[in-house]
Amino acid sequence: MSHLPAALARLDLPELNQHIGLSVREAERELENGPGPDRLLDATYANTHRFPPPEWAVETFVAAATGAGMTYTPYRGDTSVRELVSRNIREVLGLPSGDGVEPILTPGTQGALFVALASVLEPGDLVLLPDPDYLSTERMIRYLGAEVVRIPMVFSDGEDRPVLDPQALAEAAARGPRLMVFSHPNNPTGAVYQDSTLLQIAELAVEHDFWVLADQLYCRLVYDGRTFTHLANLPGMAERTITLLGPSKTESLSGYRLGVGLAPSSMVARMEDVQSCTALRAPSYAQHLLARWLADDQDYLRLRVVEYQALRDTTVERINASGVMRVRPSGGSSYVFPELLVDVSDREISLRLKRDAGVVVNPGYQFGLRGLRHLRLCFAQDEQEWSAALDRVLDVVARYPLR
C-alpha cells in the first residue's frame, strides 16, 4: 500500500492508543465490524421514522427538482434561499444576521464545521475544546495540523448546568490560541452551559483576539423551558464568532444533507472558497428546504420538544434507578451521557451491547478523555422499542461487578 499522508495518520488520533488500546479510528472500525444480531437498534442517532421531518419537506424538494429550483447555485448557496435563511435566523432564533454577518449553506452541519476550521487554522495553531465534546471536531483539528487543548466541563454542587473550569479556560486562553470550538448544547452530554461560561469565553476571545466556533446544531432542542444564550450576541462576539446551525437533528432532515454557517462576510468568503474545493455546494434542490426551515416548523418544534423531553425523563429515571449507571438530565439535544458504575471499559461494553443487547451506542472515548467509562445514548427512538432496548442495555451492564 502506498504512502499514508501524515494528515491522515493524525486524523486517526493515535495518541489515544494508550487510553483505549487502539487508535480512535481503529476502535470505531472494531465496533462497526463487531458481531451483533441482524436487527439492531441504533442508538447513535434519532429514529427518523418515529420522528419524521416536517410534512413540507418532500413536497418542497419535489417542486425544486421538477422545475422551480436551480441545478447550479453559487457555492455559498442559492441567493434567494440565503436571504430567507438570514432573515429567519435573525427573527426566529434571535442571532445577529445581516449587517456584515451572513449565512453560507453547506452539505450538512459537518460540512460547515470542516470549512470553518479550514478557514481559520494553520498547522501548529492552538485550539481550545471542552472535554467532553464532539469527536469529529478534534479529528478535523488534528487533520489540519493544529493542536488541541481540552478544557474540563465541571458541575458545581447542586448546579444542574455546568461551566467550563474557569481557571483552566483562562490559562489556556493566555497561551494564544487561534480558535476556541465548543458545541452548545454540548455533544455528548446535552448540557447547556451557565451564562458565566459564555461571558468568560467572550471576554477572553476579545482580550486574546481569537475566533470562536459555536456548534449550535441542537440550540432549538432545549428542555425545561430554558432560554438559550447565543454566544454571537455577547459584546464583541458578532465579528469573531462562526455559529453552526442546521436542520439535521431537531428537524430530522439529515437525509437531505443540509447545514448552515453564520459568520462575518469576509469569513463566509473564505468558507466558500474551501467549499468550492471540497464539495462545491450543498445539494441544490434540497437547499430550498432551508427557506422553510425555522419559518414553517414552529408547531412541529413545540411537539417535538415535548415528546423528546418525555423520552429524556424516562431514560434518566431508569438509568439512575438501575444502580449500574448514573446520569444528569441533559438540558438539550437528544442525548444522555451516563457514566458506567461497573468495572468495564466503554470500549468493551459497547461491543457487548451490540452483540448481546442488539443496541449500538457511542462509547465515551469518542468524545475525549473525560468521556472514558461513559456511553452516549440517543433517546429519540420509538417509545416501546426504546423501553425494551433500555431493559437489555441495563441487563448487559449489570453483568459486570460494581467498581
Add this chain to the structure above:
Amino acid sequence: MSHLPAALARLDLPELNQHIGLSVREAERELENGPGPDRLLDATYANTHRFPPPEWAVETFVAAATGAGMTYTPYRGDTSVRELVSRNIREVLGLPSGDGVEPILTPGTQGALFVALASVLEPGDLVLLPDPDYLSTERMIRYLGAEVVRIPMVFSDGEDRPVLDPQALAEAAARGPRLMVFSHPNNPTGAVYQDSTLLQIAELAVEHDFWVLADQLYCRLVYDGRTFTHLANLPGMAERTITLLGPSKTESLSGYRLGVGLAPSSMVARMEDVQSCTALRAPSYAQHLLARWLADDQDYLRLRVVEYQALRDTTVERINASGVMRVRPSGGSSYVFPELLVDVSDREISLRLKRDAGVVVNPGYQFGLRGLRHLRLCFAQDEQEWSAALDRVLDVVARYPLR
C-alpha cells in the same frame, strides 16, 4: 480581518497573477460580480430544463425519503446501493470493480476528487496534470501543499485526437511524482486521448510507482461512435488507479449532489476517513438514485448522445465559419474550447460577453496557461436559445481586430 491560512492563499493560485493580472479567484469573482442583463444564458453548464434527468429520478428520491431509505448510511454509502453500483460499473462501463476494487459514494464528483487527492498527497509532493485541464484540480493540489507539473496536450498534424507530449510526460514522470491526475474526456476541450497516451501513462506509473487519478465524469458522453479506453483496465493499473465517475453531467443529476470514486479497497478506506471529516456522506436519500444509474438509463443515454452530438456539430461549424474563433470538434463531454483569433484576452472577453451578449462563459485561464485566449462553452442548451446566444457571442468577439 484575521490571519489567512497559507493553504487558502495557495488555493487562489496567486502565481497566475503575472498572466491574467489577478489571482484566479479574484478574476473569478470579477466575472461573477461583473455587470450583465437580468436574464443571462449561462454557458458554463448544461441546461437541465432542456435536458432533464431520467424520469425515475424524482420518484426514486421520494420513495427513499418517505420510508424506503435510511437517513444515516455508512460514510462510504449505503451497502446495498454500493453493491449495485459496483456491479453496474463492471457490467455496463466495463471497469474493474470487485476483487479488491470498490466504489465509495461521495457528495458530487467534486467530493470524490477532494477526498482522493487528500488520501494520496503530502505537502511538497509532485503531481502531473495535463495543460489544459480542470481548474479545481490544480487549486485542490495547491491547497494540499503539493506542486503541479503541467504536461502539454498536443495534436499531431491530421489527428483528431490529442496526445500528452510524450517527452514532457516521460521527463516529468522521472522526477518522482506521487500522483498523476487527468480528466478524460478532457475538461475543458472534450478531447478523447489517443490510446498511446494512456499506455504511456500506465507504463510510467508502474515504472516510477505513482498513483493515477482518472476523472472520467464524461466517459459515457463520447461522440462519433468512438470507444472509450478506461485507464484502470490497462496492465498494472487496477491497483494504482482512482477512477472518478458520477451522474452529474451526462445524466443531469447535478442537483442531487452525487459522485462515485472507484479504487482499491485500502484507498477507499482512506477516502472514507477524509469524507467522515469533510461531509460525512453523500446525501442519503439521493444515494438510492445511484442504484438505478447505468442500469436504467441506456435508452436515455442513446438519445442524449445523439442530441448533444448535433449541438456540438452546429456549434463547431458556426464557430469555425466565423473567422474570429476556431475550434476542434470535441470527442466527448458537452464542451467546446475555441481559441480566440482576435486581439483580446479571455479575461476581458468573458466580462464583455456577460455584459453585451448576456452569455456567461468560462475564460480559458481557468484551465491552465495553455487555456489563455480560449473560452469554454457548454453547448448542452435549448437549441433555439443557443443559436441566438451564439449569434450574440460571435458578434461581440467580432468587435475586436484579428490578431
